[in-house]
Amino acid sequence: MEPSSFPERELLRRVRSWQRVPRLRRDIRVARAGTTRLRLSDPGTGKFIELSELEHLIAQAADGEQSSEDLTAFARGYNPAITRKHIEMLVMQLLQAGLLEDEPLAPGYGKVIPLPTAGTTADEFAAFRTQLVSDLHRSEGRRPDHPLPVRKAPGLQARIAVPRLRNDDDLSGGTSIGIGTDPFQALDSSPVPTPGALDELDDTVLSPDGAEAFADDAVPEPVVAPAPPEPAPEPVEPPGAREAPAETRPAPAPETAEKIEAEQDAVWKQTQAAKLRWYQRTSVRLLLALAVLTTAASIIHYPLYITSECTIIPSARVYVRSPIAGVLAAILVDEGTPVKKGDVIARLDDRHLVADRRKAKAETERIEAELERLRHGARPEEISQKRAELEARRTAVEFALKEARRRAGMLQEGVGSKQAQEEAQLDLQIKQNAAYEAGAALKLVAAGTRPEEIAAREAELKRARAELEFIDQKLADMVVIRAPMDGVVLTPRFRERLNENVEAGGLVCEIADTQSVRAEIFVYEREADSIALGMPVVVKVESYPLHPFEGKVGFIAPAVESRDRINVIRVATMLDNRDHLLRQDMTGYGEVECGRKSLIDLDTRRLLRWIRVRFLL
Structure with missing residues (x-):
């Protein structure tokens, strides 16, 4: 049967069933490849598997050329519930499709069951099925008349193998199925699906004779095998007698497709009902637990x-600053040194202050002497001296006046120069001014000191004394830097600042x-x-x-x-x-x-x- 004749609705049912198995759930999508052909895509590997590659994939797995993981994924995509029961159905579907033929296995591969071809008669097909079911029973250690479980099979002992195929070989070549234990690699390398996982499967398993699997008109109708004759009852042997070989026991009659489907529907409905009850119980428990937790969270208090x-x-910290500009001449503490309030931290260079003090002291002494003279008045000797100075200035004026007149006469007579006459006139004016000043000084000395002059001198003396005191205070307080509070010196490497210039208000250290x-x-x-x-x-x-x-x-x-x-x-x-x-x-x-x-x-x-x-x- 050509792969394109597979009904796509059946494939979609199988893919959906595969996706509903939790253990086998994968991100599978069905992509169209043409009009009726479908393929499966596994995003994990990026591979596409066509339905026509099923027998080729099985052959590669049997020969060790294909990993069991890919084979398992594709086989379960074709039929998710791979058990003893379902491997039989898979083989029958392949038989009816004309994809399997009789081909013996290699030595040591287990018991070989000849597989009928697509042209096998109904009686031959029924005999094959009976023998296959009997061997499946025997491989699991069951009685031939024991019913086969549909959902809860403990394992799978079936192996599918074909001879090694080349790329140009026909994919519909001979195929055999071996039953029992053999050295083949397991078809499913992962654990067998648990009952809970298999219970979630949809009703996608086809009937044993495959009549419902192919609804396409192009597919030939499967031959329904007649029921075999009733097997003769086994003779009752006395206790201790050896049981007859399994090969001689009669095989049970094959079940009809309707019965199998009915059993599967019943199991599926029971599973769905059990799941619904479980969901309901779980929801109630979760709601109760949530209510209890909410109440407890409202009552219990925590910081x-x-x-x-x-x-x-x-x-508390202070920044010690220099009150005046100067040079750090001495540093008496270091980083981390504890200090008390008033302790000397450093000293500034005071040489310029000493010089300023000397000047201020001299000025103060001069003003004090002058004020003392003004307060006691002028002495007779001073008055006589001022008069003598006045007489000398007057005599000088007379000589200068005579010289100026002589120069003017000579100029009029035409024997003198104008420049000489101007120089004589200028000298006369200078000597007259000097005589006037000498007369004013004599009058001042003779009249005595005025109170306003004494007050002005006293103000000058007060200013000079204040300046001297300020310089003394600088020498006493501002040159010496003291700690303003109790604490610890925090300035890193404070002693390294020795001989460093600091401005007025500059930072010295931190305490x-x-x-x-x-x-x-x-x-x-x-x-x-x-x-x-x-x-x-x-x-x-x-x-x-x-x-x-x-x-x-x-x-x-x-x-x-x-x-x-x-x-x-x-x-x-x-x-x-x-x-x-x-x-x-x-x-x-x-x-x-x-x-x-x-x-x-x-x-x-x-x-x-x-x-x-x-x-x-």
Whole structure:
């Protein structure tokens, strides 16, 4: 029979049955190849298997050229329920299709049953079937009259083999079937389908004589074998007598196709009813279990913990800065040195301040002497001196006046130059001004010091003294840098800054209080509603994972910060650090206990928040 004459509806039924077996379920699709021919495609291997390749595939498996996995997949696609009963039906279908002929097996391949050809008469076919069923019984150790189970066969001992075929050999060559144990590789290398898996099969197994398998008009009608005569009853032997050989026992009458199909329908309906009852019981149990779990989750409460990364920072720290510009002439502490408030940390170079103090002191002394003179008034000697100076200036004016007149006369007479006359006139004016100043000074000395002048000198003296005091304070306080609080010096390699220039207000060192530290926990923005002041906090750092540090929430930042592109809220707690285990910038995890909540709240809080934010605006 040509492969194209196979009814495609029968193939579709078999493929669907194959896909319903859980153990054999594969991603199988049926693809058309032409008009009526169908092929199976296995995406796992990317291969297409035509129906016409069945006998060729069996031959390759028998000769070791084809893996048993491919053979099993295709054989079960052709008929999923491969058991003792169904291998017989498969062989009969191949016989009626004219694909099998009588061909002996090689030595050692087991008992050989000659297979009739497509032209075999009905009586010969019935005899073959009877012999085949009898041998199947005997291979399983059953009595010949024992009914064959349709669904729950324990195993398969049938083997199909053909001589080695070449690529140009006819695929419809001779074929034989061997029954019993033999050295062939098993047709199904995987475990035999369990009863539960076989129960899920659809009613796709054809009748023994194959009448319903081929509905196409082009297929010749199968010859229905008449029922064989009733076998004679076996004589009852006394106990202990040896049982007659199985070959001499009469074979049971073949079952009709209608009876087999009815049995299969009954088994299938029973299986479906049992599955429905199982589904119903399972659904009720699942609903009860869900109700119990929901009730328990609503009653049982468990603490809500929010855990996030944290960083350790000092509770208090100050940055010591230089009050004046200078050079660090001496550094008296180093990194990690504990200091007390008022301890000297460093000294600045004071050479320029000493020079400034000397200048300020000299100016102050000069102003003090002048003010003292003004307060006591002028002495007679000073008055006489001023008068003598005035007389000298007047005499000089007279000589200058005479010289200017002489030069002017000479110029009029034409014997003198104009330049000489101008120079004489300029000298006269200078000497007149000097005489005027000398007269004013004499009057001032003779009249005494005025109060306004004394007040001005006193103001100058006060300014000079303030400048001197400021320089002295610089030398006493600003040159010496002291610790503003108790703590520990945190500046790395502080002593290496010796002789370094610092500006006024420049950073000298950092001092922090390490008796208590501050742990800052960065909580996700969505968890902020669960945190409040006073909640217990447990902090663990990477350096001491087995040493928890306990505290309470003492600070919640009023603004959201961005940390690694994630919005977080900074939560802080104070931790006791008298043992100095915690150090600045240590990292770890902080766990905030946010009270007890029901288990159902703990499991659904994030989902409820997501729903409220996005859908309940």
